[in-house]
Amino acid sequence: MTDSKSLDCQNRRLDNSFRLTRVGVTGVKKPVVVRRRGRDNHLNALIDVFVDLPSTQRGSHMSRNVEVITEMIDESVRRKVSSLEQLAANVCRELLDRHDYASYAEVRMSAEYFLERRPDGGSKSLEPYRLMAKATARRGNGLMKLIGVEVMGMTACPCAMETVRHKLASKGPGLSERCGDIPMISHNQRNRTTLMVEVPEHVDVEADDLIDIVEGSLSSPTYGILKRSDEANVVLDAHRNPKFVEDVVRDILGKLLKKYKKLDDSVHVTVRSESEESIHKHNAFAERVTTLGELRSK
Amino acid sequence: MTDSKSLDCQNRRLDNSFRLTRVGVTGVKKPVVVRRRGRDNHLNALIDVFVDLPSTQRGSHMSRNVEVITEMIDESVRRKVSSLEQLAANVCRELLDRHDYASYAEVRMSAEYFLERRPDGGSKSLEPYRLMAKATARRGNGLMKLIGVEVMGMTACPCAMETVRHKLASKGPGLSERCGDIPMISHNQRNRTTLMVEVPEHVDVEADDLIDIVEGSLSSPTYGILKRSDEANVVLDAHRNPKFVEDVVRDILGKLLKKYKKLDDSVHVTVRSESEESIHKHNAFAERVTTLGELRSK
Amino acid sequence: MTDSKSLDCQNRRLDNSFRLTRVGVTGVKKPVVVRRRGRDNHLNALIDVFVDLPSTQRGSHMSRNVEVITEMIDESVRRKVSSLEQLAANVCRELLDRHDYASYAEVRMSAEYFLERRPDGGSKSLEPYRLMAKATARRGNGLMKLIGVEVMGMTACPCAMETVRHKLASKGPGLSERCGDIPMISHNQRNRTTLMVEVPEHVDVEADDLIDIVEGSLSSPTYGILKRSDEANVVLDAHRNPKFVEDVVRDILGKLLKKYKKLDDSVHVTVRSESEESIHKHNAFAERVTTLGELRSK
């Protein structure tokens, strides 16, 4: 006779099969409230969760994953989590509890996020950013959490600027004497830069600080509202501060070292900068994947 | 007893139901060969096809749609179609033949497309564009075909340029005397512009000509390969030719009128230009939806 | 001498140019709070806004658009707007005020949205939907607003079910006698259906009601959390209620007529249903674009 046990296809034992690295659900959407610097942030999170699966078990219990997500989000409303990565950590720990056959759990979350910004002398506006969070735990081995941000801004190319100056100078004598104080034209464009830092659970890194570091390392931040004069200032700032994607990544690395002197050498860091080149149909890209220790020992 | 007729759920007659405007399949992918200006173009087409459905019939015969697409593409290889829109027209006509209950058929195709381009004095490279084609037919009423192109290029903002010039001039006397011949900095960025023209089946409009019109209406075309000096030239060209998205659309409209003097007043025209603003996280957009007749009478 | 007036490139007068249909900004992201049925909904809206531009003016004042959006959203927090479409209407009206040269304004917004759902006897979970809103106004002519929803659910194919039954019956005698009460296998899949209704500004249509209509017209709603027995029920329900995309669209149309008896004949209705067919790599699609008047007169 069919009993409840035999219905459990997932628990069915397998002989001679393969371990799986990650089994779970992807693309779960949930509203999340995070209490950050005294302010409730209502985030729409996109969530993936996974556990590993031993070679002897046929299936993972997928419905538990969404139950855990839902319960932890309800719990977070009562007890106020301070960040998306803390919520990810809570879900991750609970996954190991509920999937007793698993030795590894992983949670990824991302969400749009807004911060108030104002160009010098201009109007305030909420600017959109993207938060990324990840938590990974190996049973009995502590939990690592990743705090990540994606920031859109502007880069102006230093190389085109030099070549244009050279080309103009070659056409008329005394250009640099006459107009040396005039910033040279270049190509400039939208840039997307991501910065991710992975730390042990008890260590706190503020996403807002990471956003500040990235935004301060571009040729210029960008803004939703720019009156005519603000627009000129942003254009001037960007051209007085031309940057390759390589420069953007290195400036971020330098600022990380200064800001996080107390963080351990083992902390993982990933920086990626991509400029949607205005003169090409493709993008320029630079990346560093490293640890604070490697950066410190250069 | 169950017979083949009763299996035909789609043909089942309905009383008192609703007519449907479009029923069909979307997202069909097929390789297509088009013979254009003496050269075989291998395109990967993304295809949607629809017919209408009378209120008295339950379902459309979906599998016939993909059969028609497949047969017409095979046919096109033997008989060489000259364009994506001609292929769309052939599929559209065949749809009306096979769906005898339908009074309307519609076919949409789009595909990546490459043309050789070379900046003045620079290296040749194949640049990517997007072709769009549509054919619509009402039974007994002839067939209309749409030829469309999407072109990526560069716009430099005329307004920021003026404001920067004004701001710099206000800081030191004689700037315009000293440096009036130096192009002013501005924000510039990637722009995507689409141009679509809808004509009766027997009228031919070359997608390559539409691409030329769009590409010649931006601040500058963009290129895959730019050596240092080519890059400076593109930047100089763009800043000597600053354009709002509004300017891009209007220049295209003006060129259309010149190029297509013989086309009928009834020809539909849509132009859309979108600049991925380097100083904002959002885009600037301009559009005109019209007919040649309206444009001529302004 | 350069004065502030001459800096206004946008206001520059043009001779002999072309009117533009839509000029504005696209892809603006803003957090929005909507008070709906006594509950604050925190939405992340994606926003496009446009006005038209007369042939005599060079450019539209793009920065005003984002100012209007920002002010109206701030205003909405103080005065609590009841819906995304009401916010769109407020922005639309303000656009005509600020762009005095414009005779037309259009606002489009969309946002993820969550509603609590529970399968019979199962666990509650917040399910994701998509809201769409549009407002259009012609100066001196009132304002139209569109309320739209996108709903994900499940369809099971009625045709495959019949053909499988026929095929199995042909293999052994008496199948229908023995097993007539057993639901037949079929292909089933994710379906996305959108329903949009356009009404004059003073008329109210609740997005939640539109979601109910769509979700009740699929083979079955879908859920984030399904315990084993809930899962079986959803599968049984879907197979007892097989639907073509054509059926989905028509059932929605029928329910609209019943629910909105008092709405005017002139109200525009669009219904689109797309099934991500499990047996194909492409989708099945059905659509009706119409008015309540047309539907009523069938």
Add this chain to the structure above:
Amino acid sequence: MTDSKSLDCQNRRLDNSFRLTRVGVTGVKKPVVVRRRGRDNHLNALIDVFVDLPSTQRGSHMSRNVEVITEMIDESVRRKVSSLEQLAANVCRELLDRHDYASYAEVRMSAEYFLERRPDGGSKSLEPYRLMAKATARRGNGLMKLIGVEVMGMTACPCAMETVRHKLASKGPGLSERCGDIPMISHNQRNRTTLMVEVPEHVDVEADDLIDIVEGSLSSPTYGILKRSDEANVVLDAHRNPKFVEDVVRDILGKLLKKYKKLDDSVHVTVRSESEESIHKHNAFAERVTTLGELRSK
């Protein structure tokens, strides 16, 4: 005085800066011809290329990257490359040649790809797949190439099938006796599975073989054209062969071991299977990242 050397911003020496892991261009689109099993395949490749950058150099020479891509593709037409991964390998080797400061190069390519398929007794149709290729080289250390495929197909859930059978059996006695030969309903859906194998340059693995392995490991392949009887067969096949994503990944791993007995233990293997669940709005996912050696020693 400005000379050509000083214009080279990229070559500028830096003191005390950071090494970069990957610097290059992303999103380059090029048409590629690959000669495979005696047939020319016209592919539209999406290409990313990177080299590393020492801490002492400011910028990478980005334009060389697109030059190399273009030259290698031209070369491939003359000398016929046999695969996308061989083209990637050629580009990768050339990158190290042209960027003499680099110690590492990486090339990623992907393209839509079509193979003729026919359901038993049905019509032939070209089905779309996705090829992925990667080549990585460390100077002086040989070159590794990755061959990858993405395949869309169908999975039917084994668990829902069992639970439905149990639920139906509990309602009437003798169901299993009466109807034991009737396949039970379940949820089924579109599935996307990727298989990637990374081998030393001299080793050949055919993408077509990988596609066969994946397509044979799903509940059923899917087809563009299915007449009524073919459709019933696909539905029957899928329900006679129900699969979790976990089963799909493991079956692929088993087939890999059988097919590639001669490949070295060090060969890297990644398998990912994602089912777009018809009963949920999220996906089910399983993955194994491993080597042939690990799989063999289980």
